[in-house]
Amino acid sequence: MDKNFKRDIRSLDGVFEFVExxxxxHGIDEAxxxxxxxxxxxxxxxxxxxxxxxxxxxxxxxDVQDDRLIIRxxxxxxxxxxxxxxxxxxxxxxxxxxxVGGLGIHLVKSMxxxxxxxxxxxxxxxxxxxxxxxxxx
Amino acid sequence: xxxxxxxxxxxxxxxxxxxASQAEKARKALDxxxxxxxxxxxGLEYISSAGLGILLATQKRLSESGQxxxxxxxxxxxxxxxHIAGFDxxxxxx
Numbered sequence: 720m721d722k723n724f725k726r727d728i729r730s731l732d733g734v735f736e737f738v739e740x741x742x743x744x745h746g747i748d749e750a751x752x753x754x755x756x757x758x759x760x761x762x763x764x765x766x767x768x769x770x771x772x773x774x775x776x777x778x779x780x781x782d783v784q785d786d787r788l789i790i791r792x793x794x795x796x797x798x799x800x801x802x803x804x805x806x807x808x809x810x811x812x813x814x815x816x817x818x819v820g821g822l823g824i825h826l827v828k829s830m831x832x833x834x835x836x837x838x839x840x841x842x843x844x845x846x847x848x849x850x851x852x853x854x855x856x
Numbered sequence: 857x858x859x860x861x862x863x864x865x866x867x868x869x870x871x872x873x874x875x876a877s878q879a880e881k882a883r884k885a886l887d888x889x890x891x892x893x894x895x896x897x898x899g900l901e902y903i904s905s906a907g908l909g910i911l912l913a914t915q916k917r918l919s920e921s922g923q924x925x926x927x928x929x930x931x932x933x934x935x936x937x938x939h940i941a942g943f944d945x946x947x948x949x950x
Contacts, residue, residue: 728876728877729877731875731876731877732877735873735875749933750932750933750936753902753933756902757902757904757937760875760876760904761904761905764876764904764906810940810941810942810945811942811945812942813945813946814915814916814919814946815916815919817912817916817942817946819909819912819913819916820905820909822905822908822909822941823904823905825940825941826904826905826937826940826941829940830940
């Protein structure tokens with residue numbers, strides 16, 4: 720199931736509707752649906768904020784294959800974003816030493832089994848995969 | 857849809873979905889908080905890193921004057937998010 724979204728934070732209502740419709744259609748449980756919405760939002764907003772010069776729509780693809788949930792976002796004709804170089808936040812620091820921000824990718828990595836990146840021909844593609852064996856799909 | 861209300865006890869209540877498109881609304885409300893307060897999450901269905909960042913910034917600001925934000929009635933999905941983010945270590949959760 721694929722859909723293009725205008726690269727604007729105000730597109731998030733449509734992104735959530737898209738994810739909820741997919742989850743309903745595939746009988747995905749509430750906790751997994753929550754994780755899907757979180758991944759879609761965090762990755763989408765990263766694309767919008769990091770590639771402010773981008774003009775193309777952002778493509779979101781959702782799929783279930785062999786008990787694996789796959790969320791893929793593609794951003795066309797954009798500069799690379801090096802997610803791999805982002806230092807993960809230390810979530811065990813005391814309040815005074817905590818930094819605001821940087822949690823989005825950490826949350827997605829924690830809730831999904833893999834998060835991979837590809838940048839080819841100015842197309843940035845990020846794929847999050849969650850094993851559904853232990854959920855009711 | 858994301859809504860903020862203040863009840864008769866002075867508690868803030870968050871309801872709906874606190875995503876990046878609604879973060880500014882939450883920021884404005886929390887920037888006006890100067891003393892310890894409780895935020896009731898009973899009606900809050902969803903929160904992402906955008907909302908978490910605003911809560912953390914508020915907690916850090918209030919802590920400088922010995923005040924704090926307390927949170928109540930988190931649903932289990934939001935509790936999970938708080939645990940992953942380490943927010944259960946920096947917020948009092950009722």
